[in-house]
Amino acid sequence: MYQSILRALTALPHRGAATPEGSEAARLLQDYLANLGADVRTEPFQTPKTYVTIIYWLMGGLLTGLALLPVTGVAIGLVLYFIVLAWRYFNWQYSFIIKFPVQHTAHNVIGRWPARRTGEGTRKVILMAHYDTAPVSLLYSPGQQTNFRTSLIISLLLMALAGVVAMLEVAGAGRPYVTYIRYGLMVYFAFQAMIGTLGYWLKGYTNGASDNATGVAAALATADRLQQLQLPDLTIEVVLTSAEEAGMIGAYYYVEAHKKEWKRNQTMVVNFDTLGAGTLTVVEQTGTLDVIRYKNEPTQLAKELVATDAFRGRAQVGRWHTADFDSVWFVRNRIPVLTLCALAADGRMPRIHQPDDTLDQVETGPVDTAVDLAEAVVERWVAGRQQISVLGK
Incomplete structure (x- = not known):
């Protein structure tokens, strides 16, 4: 079901943050979320257009x-x-x-399906991906x-x-x-x-088919799957950020705006980023000099699932130390987060920040596996939370 949004996003020449093309991508995503039955809103923030300014x-x-x-x-x-x-x-x-001139307005696009039941047992899953595209870089x-x-x-x-x-x-x-x-x-x-x-x-900019139209597609497909499960105590929120390629700026402002609303033991995040080629990878470590470790419940659940027959050979556990992901702000605020990407056998992300990151180069296998794994992790997480709630009584 995600093929249509993949085609729509990659039909644009690029989706640079705070550009007309980025605004058109945001409009497409709002329409898509509304058609899925979500309550849709956008959250504006100020950002440089690219890391070039920075x-x-x-x-x-x-x-x-x-x-x-x-x-x-x-x-x-x-x-x-x-x-x-x-x-x-x-x-x-x-x-x-990130606040130095020149600043422009970009938007995070958010779709929400509230829980069918409300109360102390209500949990929240945030499905996240950035929709902006990167400048072409010789360093990548x-x-x-x-x-x-x-x-x-x-x-x-x-x-x-x-x-x-x-x-x-x-x-x-x-x-x-x-x-x-x-x-x-x-x-x-x-x-x-x-x-x-x-x-x-x-x-100029890349087309950004793998990085990160695939992640957007996976987040939307996972939301649709979870909706069909009809878990009554689960609020589902899709967060599609901009300006990730300028330094995870959209995600930073989203976390800063909402982190006080979240209960850590009742909130989890799945971040999808660059799923267009290679093997689906559960990220356990990132960072430059400051090493960022993903030691939390959803990551542990994903690592356990990777070892099962359902995902053996389809997914792996790995590290990524070339730049970072939107999920870095969740880790730094101790909010449970699982990050999924796809890596080639040599540990690279093929074609990222390159002119050939186009739809004809995308492999859909890692996208499908990401959706399957994210759904399975959320189901296990919800079941575990329910068991803890029952034992607590």
Whole structure:
């Protein structure tokens, strides 16, 4: 049943956050959710259109501070400020850099089916996927993707070195060698900013069939399946976020807006991301320097199911350290979350952030398995919660 929304989303040239095409995708999703019988709303938020803006602010601020050091020692504050912003952003923590100009309005699209019964035993499942598409990136090319984390860690460590160099330069220590190192770092950061954004200027956005029209399709198909089960105490919410490709920004604002409403022992989240090729993977670990571990009930249930006959050979457990997922904000707020993606045998996500991420390249097997596994996890979770409730009485 998800083929129609896959075709509709990929018929657009792209779905960039806060672009006309992104707005059209949001409209299509609202109509689709309404046809499924959901109560539909959108939640606007402010965001840069792409990570390109953020990279230019981070590298530009750092370069400006390093360039001004011979003029004024105050520039060391500028250097350290942008190092902190970069460390937080690239370790997938909240960074104020996401609020820097220029800001645009994007929308999360939300569909909700309230529980048929209300009371203390009511549970909530949030089915999540981002619908925006990424800029084309040279850093995600097949030869570079596996080295992405290493490259990012090297850049972060060199930023830390830049902070030390800035302090030595202001103190007048180690000259002229410290000055030479400062110049070398400036060249490196300028080169990284160019390489990290050149793909966007040359090729624009990806079509985003696998990343992440497939995830959207899986979230919608799972919601439809769960509706058919008619679990009376279960509220189902589909959350389709924008600006994930700018730094999981839509998901950040969604979690911040609603986390106080959720009871952790009665809420679970399933995040679907990039299911178009490879083997369905239950994500147990992500992160750059700051390792993010998915140690929670729905992930454990999924890992147990992967070992059963129903999913043996169809799904696996794995790790993903190339960027991160919308689910990072749930992990950081200790909200139980399961993240599903598809990985090739070498651990890569084929074609992500590349011009050939198109519908004709999508394999539907991982999408089908993701829907089956998500449904099974929710059923087990609900049954377990019901048993705990009965024992509690």
